[in-house]
Amino acid sequence: MKTFLHVGCGPRYFDPETNLPKRPKGFDLANWNELRLDINPAVNPDVVGTMTDMSAVPTGSVDAIFSSHNIEHLYPHEVPIALAEFKRVLHSDGFVVITCPDLQSVCALVAQGKLTEPAYVSPAGPIAPLDILYGHRPPMSQGNLYMSHRCGFTLNVLLGTLESAGFLKVIGTCRPDYFDLWALGCVSDLANPQLLDLARQFLPEQLVGLDQANSAKEDMQKAMDDVLTLAQRHQQNGNLDEAQALLLEIISIEPRHAEANYHLGLIEVDTKGAEAALPRLEVAVEVNPANEQYWVTYVDALMLAGITHSIADVLALGQQHGLQPETAQMLADELATLLESQKFSDE
Numbered sequence: 485m486k487t488f489l490h491v492g493c494g495p496r497y498f499d500p501e502t503n504l505p506k507r508p509k510g511f512d513l514a515n516w517n518e519l520r521l522d523i524n525p526a527v528n529p530d531v532v533g534t535m536t537d538m539s540a541v542p543t544g545s546v547d548a549i550f551s552s553h554n555i556e557h558l559y560p561h562e563v564p565i566a567l568a569e570f571k572r573v574l575h576s577d578g579f580v581v582i583t584c585p586d587l588q589s590v591c592a593l594v595a596q597g598k599l600t601e602p603a604y605v606s607p608a609g610p611i612a613p614l615d616i617l618y619g620h621r622p623p624m625s626q627g628n629l630y631m632s633h634r635c636g637f638t639l640n641v642l643l644g645t646l647e648s649a650g651f652l653k654v655i656g657t658c659r660p661d662y663f664d665l666w667a668l669g670c671v672s673d674l675a676n677p678q679l680l681d682l683a684r685q686f687l688p689e690q691l692v693g694l695d696q697a698n699s700a701k702e703d704m705q706k707a708m709d710d711v712l713t714l715a716q717r718h719q720q721n722g723n724l725d726e727a728q729a730l731l732l733e734i735i736s737i738e739p740r741h742a743e744a745n746y747h748l749g750l751i752e753v754d755t756k757g758a759e760a761a762l763p764r765l766e767v768a769v770e771v772n773p774a775n776e777q778y779w780v781t782y783v784d785a786l787m788l789a790g791i792t793h794s795i796a797d798v799l800a801l802g803q804q805h806g807l808q809p810e811t812a813q814m815l816a817d818e819l820a821t822l823l824e825s826q827k828f829s830d831e
Contacts, residue, residue, distance in 0.1 A: 485517050486547040489573060491535060492554035493520035495527045508550050508581070510686035519546065523630065535566035541573045548686075549573070549580040556584045557619075560635045560736045567649035571671060579670045580651070581686050587636040589660040590616045603663060616663055641737075642667050644705075648738040655683045708734050712743055724751050742771035746778055749785070758788035773805035780807075783815045787822055795819050 488511050497506045507518060521538065522529040531540045535554060549570050558566055570580050593603055593613045602610035608620065615621055619632035637645070639658045642665050646654045651669030658665050666687045670679065715730035728751050734744040749764030765782040772778060779802040786795050796819075799812045 486515055487517045487519050487545070488548040488550055489538075489541060489546045490518055490520045491538075491549055491551040491570075493522050493527065493529055494524075496520070508552065508686075509688070510581075511548070511550060516548075536562050536569060538569045538573055543572050544575050546573050547575055547578050549578070551580065551582045553584055555582055556633045556636055557630065558635055560733075563635060563645060564649060564736065564739050567646065567651075571650055574671050577670075577672050579668055579682060579686075580646075581666070581668050582642070582646075583664055583666045584637055584642070585616045585633070586638065586658050586660065586663050586665045587617070588638045589658065589663050592660075637665060639665050639667075645737060653679050655679055655687070657687055657689070659688060708737065708741065708744075712747075715744075716747060719747060719751065724755065727751060728755075740767055740771050742768045742775070742778070745771075746775075746781070750781065753785055753788070758785040759791070761785055762789065762791075769802075773802075776806045776808060776811060778806075780811065780815065783819075787819060792819060792823065 490508075490511075498504065499506050505518070506512075507516070511518065519531065519541075520529040521531040521533050521541065523532070523534050525532050531538070533540050535551070535558065551570075555563060555566065574580065590603070590613045593599075593601075594617075598612075599614050600612050602612055603616065604611055609622065611620070617633060617636065623631045639656055643654045643656050646667060646669035649669075651671060652673040653670040654667060656665060656667035668679075668683055668687055670682070674682070711730050711734055715727045715734075718724075718727035718730065728748065731744045731748040731751075734741050735748070738744070745764045746768035749761040749768065752761035752764060762782075762785055765778070765785055768775070768778040769782050779798075783795055783798055783802075786792065786798065795815075799807065799816060803809060803812050
């Protein structure tokens with residue numbers, strides 16, 4: 485028997501004909517056991533928890549995750565945290581199915597001046613683009629702020645976000661008539677026929693093919709490159725707050741983006757001090773150790789922070805990658821001069 489974790493399950497609904505609990509497509513077969521997780525104890529979930537803290541669910545304990553209209557309730561910086569939790573609790577061959585609003589189709593209505601006009605009627609009443617963008621207004625007006633939306637996705641962004649979180653194969657679809665997105669992400673590097681078979685079982689029709697999924701990844705990369713260029717321009721002009729905000733936006737999508745972490749580290753050396761910047765600079769050298777400038781800046785920051793005991797090891801490691809011997813010697817000479825001056829001042 486396989487187990488799927490139903491994240492943000494809400495109340496349990498029953499089919500009036502069979503009197504059996506309703507389950508999502510693909511998970512409604514007898515070989516699937518449902519484990520229900522929700523933040524609200526009143527809906528009687530099996531596990532009380534949030535998307536960003538599922539510590540009550542053991543690592544590698546479920547075969548699949550289903551999340552319907554939950555991810556948009558997170559702040560952008562929380563999305564990678566939630567997806568990391570999803571990946572943690574999945575088996576090594578597990579997968580996640582996510583559905584959420586499609587901002588592209590919703591914004592088409594907004595562009596037509598229909599922000600507050602009903603887009604469709606749900607069991608909860610008329611739903612306008614304003615509700616899809618920011619959350620359903622009636623329950624929020626009654627104090628249920630869990631219904632507020634804090635981030636959003638197009639299909640390209642959703643697929644790219646899953647890939648950045650470490651899901652090795654992704655596929656999805658958008659349904660403009662329903663204003664929603666569906667995506668499936670696999671922990672393992674499934675062969676394409678297996679990925680398509682999973683998608684047919686668990687996603688609606690109108691699948692985005694693998695070529696389009698690759699195109700989505702390329703579009704995401706280009707968008708991040710454009711944002712990075714703008715951030716570097718702000719940084720060069722001394723607009724550090726604007727540059728920092730843009731770099732953090734990139735990192736919220738791809739936490740280990742080498743260039744974004746490097747430039748943010750440079751800013752933090754000036755604004756927070758060299759020691760505070762070290763984690764950013766470490767990411768840069770770990771992700772792209774062939775970049776000599778990353779090593780130079782990292783060693784300089786270690787010296788500025790007074791963390792000199794590890795620099796010899798860092799220089800040795802750097803020379804195994806992108807740090808040239810003559811550059812390493814220059815940095816070693818700088819270190820020797822620094823240590824000598826410290827020794828002189830101590831005396």
